[in-house]
């Protein structure tokens with residue numbers, strides 16, 4: 304065994320850092336000592352997002368069946384598999400009441416992730432050591448050709464052959480409109496909460512009994528209302544016939560909720576399986592995308608790809624309906640498919656075919672209505688909007704719990720399949736700069752989260768009860784919020800109902816978007832200010848530049864302001880790269896993307912430091 308150990312510093316010990324440590328251990332070169340230093344101020348495994356110190360009312364929005372931190376034999380990776388339990392298997396052994404269908408509280412997820420980290424480290428072979436440093440990495444320099452990481456605890460800096468940043472979800476100083484609203488709030492003694500991580504908020508600044516505007520109705524919204532209602536002593540009681548009654552504590556504010564779509568994310572589908580095997584993709588397939596690219600050049604997600612995607616979603620949906628529920632259709636599947644094949648999604652032929660073959664309206668897939676249910680609706684009275692939204696939420700929860708509508712699950716599973724191809728299209732550089740900068744984060748991710756990444760059904764039924772109790776008031780979609788300088792108040796209104804609300808508090812109930820130029824983290828701040836890292840910026844054919852906010856990498860390596868990739872500095876995570884960056888956990892047995900990315904990156908890094916001359920990057924972002 305060579306006497307000089309290889310040394311790697313991993314910054315960030317959340318789920319992403321933990322999986323990377325596992326992959327570094329799995330791929331450690333035989334016959335060579337490997338020292339891994341893991342740096343994080345939070346205990347490893349859970350890291351910041353899944354730390355122990357947060358309200359027990361905060362839940363995962365994943366069912367336990369979808370949460371494992373371990374590789375399994377379904378994975379098509381080059382590195383060795385190191386199996387381990389999914390959270391529900393681990394819970395059964397450790398006395399937690401978690402089945403595969405549970406949406407685990409985040410504090411239980413913390414216990415699981417802490418255990419995973421320990422298990423991964425203690426099962427490492429003897430030549431690999433892992434040392435945890437409970438500190439913030441605040442600077443990265445170079446000394447004698449080695450990477451030097453400075454910690455904020457005053458300890459000696461760590462020298463390493465390579466550094467891997469897995470810093471996950473970071474904080475940014477408010478910018479643009481958020482800074483203006485913060486200044487306005489300061490000037491008028493109001494409360495303004497910019498995009499945030501709810502567990503970090505001091506919600507005591509929101510007074511009881513007064514209106515507060517919540518802009519955004521995704522997962523951060525659900526966390527916020529949970530803390531402002533139940534977290535302030537309110538109580539839900541099951542209601543005969545379903546749903547809940549809310550008993551207020553009197554400490555809640557009145558929460559006025561609106562967003563672009565005006566609807567909370569759809570309820571997670573809670574039954575496990577389809578009635579028939581999922582159809583194989585037929586329209587949104589690599590060959591079709593390549594043909595489009597050859598015809599149009601760089602593609603727009605919305606204009607070029609969505610027609611194919613919509614037709615594919617229809618294919619997944621109707622395949623399940625026709626094969627699992629044939630009593631509800633009037634044609635055999637093959638006959639339907641013969642006529643579905645040549646028609647475009649918006650063509651009259653396709654619409655007529657569906658009307659003929661699927662008699663019940665609720666069995667038809669109406670994507671436009673599904674994605675924008677409030678579109679074109681106008682209520683004479685704000686109360687009618689409240690009633691409409693309450694019944695929409697209840698109907699959605701009931702439908703997503705009913706296997707008779709398993710065609711909806713096929714759409715969900717189809718979306719996951721399509722996500723992989725979207726990532727591939729992105730990584731192959733086939734998307735236009737504008738589409739990467741605008742369609743992907745603002746439209747596609749929103750569609751995906753809305754349909755496929757919603758809250759537990761119980762949380763939606765609680766929202767419905769809060770609405771009946773008058774604690775939550777819906778503003779609808781297309782909501783505009785203005786700062787009324789004369790009155791010194793925030794004002795919100797929307798096109799679906801008359802009237803507006805005035806409030807002394809406004810919460811942007813969503814996560815901060817990546818913005819490396821405004822990052823607060825000292826390590827990245829220093830690297831950015833010195834030009835050692837740079838922002839991913841794309842240029843369209845007309846010369847328009849699009850700043851993506853994320854850290855630029857090439858083959859997983861940090862790129863500096865002059866465009867050079869650093870061979871010994873690697874990064875992965877939500878703020879890194881130019882598309883979806885997925886780290887962390889996944890459903891076992893699904894050849895899941897996060898593990899493939901992690902394995903390829905770990906192997907590349909280890910090759911780089913073990914055989915420097917031979918290092919030939921196997922791009923971490925093209926493993927699909």
Ligand SMILES: Cc1cc2nc3c(=O)[nH]c(=O)nc-3n(C[C@H](O)[C@H](O)[C@H](O)COP(=O)(O)OP(=O)(O)OC[C@H]3O[C@@H](n4cnc5c(N)ncnc54)[C@H](O)[C@@H]3O)c2cc1C
Pocket residue numbers: 314315316317318319320321342343344345349350351352353362363364365438439440441469470471472473500501814824825826827876877886887888
């Ligand atoms: C609020 C929230 C809820 C989520 N819920 C779900 C869910 O229910 N299901 C799901 O599948 N996904 C969920 N996600 C998505 C998320 O991708 C994963 O859950 C996972 O946390 C990502 O892991 P990560 O390690 O990449 O990032 P993080 O979990 O953010 O971990 C990064 C770590 O890096 C550390 N760090 C950062 N900078 C430094 C530094 N300078 N020095 C030292 N350490 C540093 C941080 O302290 C942190 O511990 C959620 C994300 C958020 C933000």
